[in-house]
Structures are given as C-alpha cells and as structure tokens.
Amino acid sequence: MKKEEFLSQLKKEIETLSAKDVDDVINYYNELIQDRIENGENEEDVIVSLGSIDIIANNILEEKKNTTKVEVVNPEIVKEKDDNQKESKNWSTSKIILIILASPLLLVFLIIIFSLLITLLGVLFGLLVALISLIFTGIVGFIGSFVHMTISFPSGLIQLGLSLIIISLCVLLVNCACPFVFKLIKTGFLKIKNSFKKENK
Amino acid sequence: MNAQLKKGLIEVCVLAAIEKEPSYGYKIINDLKNIIDLSESTLYPILRRLEASNQLKTFTMDYNGRLRKYYQITDLGKNKIKEFKMEWQEMESIYNFIIRRENQ
Numbered sequence: 001m002k003k004e005e006f007l008s009q010l011k012k013e014i015e016t017l018s019a020k021d022v023d024d025v026i027n028y029y030n031e032l033i034q035d036r037i038e039n040g041e042n043e044e045d046v047i048v049s050l051g052s053i054d055i056i057a058n059n060i061l062e063e064k065k066n067t068t069k070v071e072v073v074n075p076e077i078v079k080e081k082d083d084n085q086k087e088s089k090n091w092s093t094s095k096i097i098l099i100i101l102a103s104p105l106l107l108v109f110l111i112i113i114f115s116l117l118i119t120l121l122g123v124l125f126g127l128l129v130a131l132i133s134l135i136f137t138g139i140v141g142f143i144g145s146f147v148h149m150t151i152s153f154p155s156g157l158i159q160l161g162l163s164l165i166i167i168s169l170c171v172l173l174v175n176c177a178c179p180f181v182f183k184l185i186k187t188g189f190l191k192i193k194n195s196f197k198k199e200n201k
Numbered sequence: 202m203n204a205q206l207k208k209g210l211i212e213v214c215v216l217a218a219i220e221k222e223p224s225y226g227y228k229i230i231n232d233l234k235n236i237i238d239l240s241e242s243t244l245y246p247i248l249r250r251l252e253a254s255n256q257l258k259t260f261t262m263d264y265n266g267r268l269r270k271y272y273q274i275t276d277l278g279k280n281k282i283k284e285f286k287m288e289w290q291e292m293e294s295i296y297n298f299i300i301r302r303e304n305q
Contacts, residue, residue, distance in 0.1 A: 024249075025245070027268075027270065028226060028245055028248075028270070029241070031225070031226060031227070031267075031268075031269055031270060032226045032227055032230075032241050034267065035225075035226070035227035035269075036227065038265070039227075050240075050241055050242065051240070051242065055242070056242045059242055059243075059246065060242075060245065060246065063246040063249070063250075
C-alpha cells in the first residue's frame with residue numbers, strides 16, 4: 001500500500017473526530033512516513049510496519065474517549081466545580097446586601113441622571129428656538145432688504161447678502177442636524193421606555 | 202510490564218527525549234528505540250496527552266519543503282522528570298525491601 005492510500009483510509013476510519021483532530025493525526029503519520037522513506041526505507045514496508053489501520057484508528061478513538069471521560073469523572077475537578085458554584089452563590093447574596101445598603105446612593109444617582117436628561121432636553125429646546133428665530137431673521141431680512149435698497153442701494157445689497165447667508169445656514173442646519181437630533185431623541189426615548197419595561201417585569 | 206506503569210514510564214522517556222532540545226516524531230522514536238518498545242501509534246496519544254497537560258508545546262518548522270512538527274518541553278514537563286527521579290528513590294527502597302524479604 002502507498003502512503004496516500006494509507007492516509008486516506010485512516011482518515012475515513014477517524015472521521016467522527018473533529019476536523020482539527022483528524023488533520024493532526026494525518027499530519028503526524030504523513031510526517032513520520034515521509035521521514036522514514038527519506039531515511040532509505042521502502043514505502044510499502046513502512047506502511048506494513050505501522051500495522052493495521054483498524055487498530056490505529058481504534059486506539060486513537062479510544063484514547064479520545066478516555067481523555068474526555070477522565071475530565072468528567074475526575075473527582076477533584078468536580079469538587080472544584082462545586083466550590084466555584086458555592087462561591088458564586090455567596091457572591092450573589094453579598095451583592096443583594098450591597099444593593100440594599102447602597103439604595104439611598106442609587107436614588108441620588110438616579111436623580112442626577114434625570115436632571116441631566118432634563119438639562120439636555122432644555123438645551124435642545126433652546127437650540128430649536130434659536131434656529132426658528134434665525135429663520136425668521138433671514139426671511140424678514142430678505143424681504144426688508146428690498147425696501148432698504150430703495151433708500152440706500154449698497155447697504156440694502158449687503159442686507160440681502162447677509163440674509164441669504166442666514167437662510168442658507170438655516171437650510172443646512174435643518175438638513176443635517178435635525179434628522180440626527182430626532183434620531184437621538186427617539187433612541188434615547190426608546191431605551192428609557194425599554195428599561196422601564198424590564199424593571200416592571 | 203504492567204500497562205499502567207509502562208504508560209507512565211514512556212511518558213517520562215518522551216519528556217527526557219525532548220529535554221535537551223526540541224525534537225520531532227521520527228527522532229523521538231529512534232532515540233527511544235533501544236530503551237523502550239515504542240511504535241508510531243503508541244507515541245501519538247502520548248504526545249497528545251503531554252501537550253494537553255502542558256508538559257510540552259509544539260511548533261512547526263519547514264524541513265525539505267514540508268512542515269515538520271517539533272515538540273518542546275515546558276517547565277511543567279521538566280518538573281515531571283524531577284518528580285520521577287525522586288519517585289525512583291522511593292521505588293528503589295521498595296525494591297530493596299522486597300529483595301531482602303525474599304533472601305531471608
């Protein structure tokens with residue numbers, strides 16, 4: 001039998017293992033057979049000396065089974081797991097006590113967050129009002145500039161330009177900033193809503 | 202030889218074979234050929250076991266246009282050899298005790 005044949009048959013026999021394990025086995029035998037051939041041994045003889053593929057595959061599968069069994073049965077590990085579980089239980093009770101003791105602090109914390117939120121909303125509202133007034137200024141300035149031009153053409157022209165700049169700035173602001181702000185408010189609102197829902201549950 | 206005892210002995214032999222410098226499958230088998238009965242298919246699970254228990258680590262290196270896997274001993278593996286040497290003294294005194302009993 002040739003090396004490739006041996007390896008492909010072995011691969012078939014151990015295909016219940018993970019791909020990584022199969023690769024590892026095949027690489028191992030491939031390397032060893034290659035080493036022996038390069039050291040002057042006959043390919044067919046090398047394969048024969050390795051013994052039956054069935055036995056090789058069985059040994060590998062058996063070993064794999066044993067190692068996983070040992071991991072489960074090993075009493076020390078089981079004990080360690082128990083200890084870990086106990087520890088986690090203790091931790092959770094101490095956590096509850098901590099939460100109760102810290103509740104006044106938590107209340108203050110919530111109030112601070114709430115006031116910060118209100119402040120944020122106030123700032124947003126202020127910005128909105130500023131924007132609206134800016135739009136008004138632009139529009140009124142634009143119309144007024146024609147009246148101004150009849151009195152003094154150059155200064156009226158300046159007013160026209162300035163008011164156009166203001167209007168274009170407003171358009172830019174509304175276009176870029178507004179969707180962003182709305183999204184922010186919407187997601188913020190949804191998050192608060194969801195957290196309240198969770199607390200109620 | 203008792204299978205359990207032999208298994209432990211082979212493990213220490215493999216560790217000793219890679220103690221001085223990293224080695225590869227073919228060389229390990231050749232180095233141990235005259236000392237202990239070790240075939241390719243017995244070596245494989247031992248290497249896997251030693252790797253799983255962190256007594257050795259592996260790396261691959263290019264050799265003759267193909268990859269060769271090298272096995273390198275770790276501190277844990279070195280400790281295992283030390284442990285074995287200490288255990289051996291205990292074994293020796295047990296052996297001496299048995300022999301003395303027989304001679305009496």
